[in-house]
Amino acid sequence: DTGVSQDPRHKITKRGQNVTFRCDPISEHNRLYWYRQTLGQGPEFLTYFQNEAQLEKSRLLSDRFSAERPKGSFSTLEIQRTEQGDSAMYLCASSPARRLYGYTFGSGTRLTVV
Amino acid sequence: TQLLEQSPQFLSIQEGENLTVYCNSSSVFSSLQWYRQEPGEGPVLLVTVVTGGEVKKLKRLTFQFGDARKDSSLHITAAQPGDTGLYLCAGALNNNDMRFGAGTRLTVKP
Numbered sequence: 732d733t734g735v736s737q738d739p740r741h742k743i744t745k746r747g748q749n750v751t752f753r754c755d756p757i758s759e760h761n762r763l764y765w766y767r768q769t770l771g772q773g774p775e776f777l778t779y780f781q782n783e784a785q786l787e788k789s790r791l792l793s794d795r796f797s798a799e800r801p802k803g804s805f806s807t808l809e810i811q812r813t814e815q816g817d818s819a820m821y822l823c824a825s826s827p828a829r830r831l832y833g834y835t836f837g838s839g840t841r842l843t844v845v
Numbered sequence: 846t847q848l849l850e851q852s853p854q855f856l857s858i859q860e861g862e863n864l865t866v867y868c869n870s871s872s873v874f875s876s877l878q879w880y881r882q883e884p885g886e887g888p889v890l891l892v893t894v895v896t897g898g899e900v901k902k903l904k905r906l907t908f909q910f911g912d913a914r915k916d917s918s919l920h921i922t923a924a925q926p927g928d929t930g931l932y933l934c935a936g937a938l939n940n941n942d943m944r945f946g947a948g949t950r951l952t953v954k955p
Contacts, residue, residue, distance in 0.1 A: 735887075764943075766945075771947065772947050772948075773847075773849075773851075773933050773935075773945030773946050773947045773948050774888065774933075774945045775945070776942065776943065776944070787942070822887050822888075824887070833878050833890040833893050834878075834888075834890060834935075834943070835890070836880075836887030836888050836889070837887050838885070838886050838887050839885075839886070839887050841885070
């Protein structure tokens with residue numbers, strides 16, 4: 732297992748289009764997190780899964796955003812009707828049940844909405 | 846307003862110098878983590894501190910968690926160009942909520 736993988740690394744889309752990102756966590760980790768990071772800021776929490784259950788969603792996650800984690804393995808984050816303000820780095824992280832081990836982040840997906 | 850305030854925001858020093866960066870909050874955290882992030886990559890975990898007053902050393906890096914578990918510091922001794930990056934602190938408010946600061950961007954010049 733080589734860590735958390737995110738695909739694609741970069742995505743350029745036109746305003747109004749839908750985009751979907753994928754995250755493959757470390758296989759032994761049952762917790763999966765999505766964060767968004769804009770320039771000059773730290774990561775902002777979007778949502779969290781424990782196995783296949785989505786347990787928490789930030790108010791940042793408008794109704795245009797949806798995340799899934801079928802079968803508790805990989806996860807997808809979809810943004811519908813993209814807006815220029817959605818341009819950011821979308822980071823996925825996974826962790827074991829004991830959070831003291833910390834998060835392992837993927838390299839992120841850089842989204843640019845033009 | 847960030848829940849976690851990191852200072853300084855930017856720091857540029859010469860190789861061999863020592864430095865300290867700070868992470869402060871009015872909230873109490875059950876644990877606090879430090880990460881380093883390089884451009885175009887995700888953050889990489891450096892350390893987790895749990896107990897108030899705890900000090901952890903990782904080679905030239907020394908991490909301290911405040912007695913009240915509201916603040917933390919990271920001290921780097923004899924900085925090297927390879928230490929260049931964005932240093933992020935993250936505090937756990939509860940079992941599911943980890944909040945990040947905006948980071949300190951460190952540049953170490955050779």
